[in-house]
Amino acid sequence: MDWRVAYFLGLLTAFLTIFVLSWKDRWPGFLRSSPVKTDVMARVVEYRLSMGPHIVALGGGTGLSTLLKGLKSFTRNITAVVTVTDEGGSSGRLRQEWGVLPPGDVRNCIVALAENDNALRNILDFRFDRGDLSGHSLGNLILLAVTEISGDFRLAVEEMNHLLAIRGRVLPVTTEAVSLVAEIEEGQLLRGELEISSCRCGQKVKRIWLEPSDPQPLPDVIRAIDEGDLIVLGPGSLFTSVLPNLLLPKIAQKIQESPLPRVYVANLMSQPGETDGMNVVEHVEWIEKILGIAPNFIVVNNGSIPAPFLEAYLKEGAIPLYLDDSQREILLEKNCQIIESNYVKVYEGSVVRHDSQALSETLMRICRDMKEV
Known part of the structure; x- marks a missing residue:
């Protein structure tokens, strides 16, 4: 320089x-x-x-930061675990x-x-x-x-x-240099977030992993899960924000063995280029595939997206992710508790994101209900 x-x-x-x-x-x-x-x-x-409760939120991108804006109004005991791919x-x-x-x-x-x-x-x-x-x-x-x-x-x-x-702490999931790799049905390998997020073959992805294959997580991340009250996955890009944190074997094992409730916050819409054609159940099945266990709670939006914004997103290939009866039945068979509410909010007059306040209120309610059990 x-x-x-x-x-x-x-x-x-x-x-x-x-x-x-x-x-x-x-x-x-x-x-x-x-x-x-x-x-x-x-x-x-x-x-x-x-x-406030100790929340461990794993993700990356705009989804995780949107969630954190709301959570900080309820607790300062937040550990945000961020992917490094x-x-x-x-x-x-x-x-x-x-x-x-x-x-x-x-x-x-x-x-x-x-x-x-x-x-x-x-x-x-x-x-x-x-x-x-x-x-x-x-x-x-x-x-x-x-x-x-x-x-x-x-x-x-x-x-x-x-x-x-800040109200809480932010931690990289690992300090090792790792790369994301995915294999699609044709046997082709996609290397790196850019290729995976733009391949338009989300439903064709067979496997996804990190290279090197066994990076070590930060001890503080493991400690945060041990001391937490709730584990939150998402919202965020499935393959490039949510799953990369779970692809560390020790993180996956720790979450699988933890008695903490696991919450998956489904995206408002599919992500063009990355999860085209995928529904909420397919998102959950990928998490289950990596963790070896399904989330305890699935938080899904059922609110309408304002027509002008919806039209713009549809032109880009983004489709709203709602649950139908068949999806609900599949999730219930996996012993997932479904929470549906209106989580739609328009930011800066043009961008549709989760309503961070409403979403955080739902997570606080889960924490409260779990303590009363």
Whole structure:
């Protein structure tokens, strides 16, 4: 990297660090009329959140970060376990050029768990549009810089967790460099997330695995499952966000043996190029195939997607994922408890995602009901 680029990056990193450390103490002063009252309320909220259930959420991409935005309103005992197989965009370039694990999904989850995620997003998601840094987001470059300083991606993520005082913690599922490989019916091998997510052959996938085949998970991930109250899988891309975490043998074994309830949050729609033609049951069957056991709960949307947005998604090949009677019967035979509700929400006036608040309320209700059993 050119020294001028490195110097510029250093200045930006220093600015962000100073901004975050000072913002927490200074910015509220402009807004609050009664510092003592606000401080008491903050302590009450913090105490309530500290008493919340311990949630372990495994995934990646926008699905996991959307879930985390809602969960942080109910508990700060959240462990977000993020896949490290991303190879596209800024993350892919940094992985190739610097040998660092892909930081994009980790960055998104850290921002989602921050108290003021909107303010942080504007900074960490800032994307350069020219020069050697074109296409890179500031948050990815900061994670790269902290990784270079600490010499360890895990330590860099932990440092960002503490620096930004997030409600919970974000962990990569492993610090080993792994690649995703899938085999389709014709015997063809698809290597990497990009090939798998764009092959338009989801129903033809026979096998999926990681190379190397037995990467070691972070001990903290195993510990989080041991100490948790609920394991959440999804929402997110089936083959490239949800399953990669489960493909680590020790993670799959730990979840299989754990007494914790396992919840799978089904996507609102199929993903063009990756899960074309696949229904909710087929998603669940893949999870069962990898884990050796089906989820205890299946959370599925039954709300309508607004017509203008639905039309746009249909043109891209995305189909809403609803349950019919035959699917319900199959899931019940697998001893899955089905929870259906309206989880549709339009963000930023154009993007349809899960309603993170409604989804989190459902997960909290599961935790509460399980404690009462």
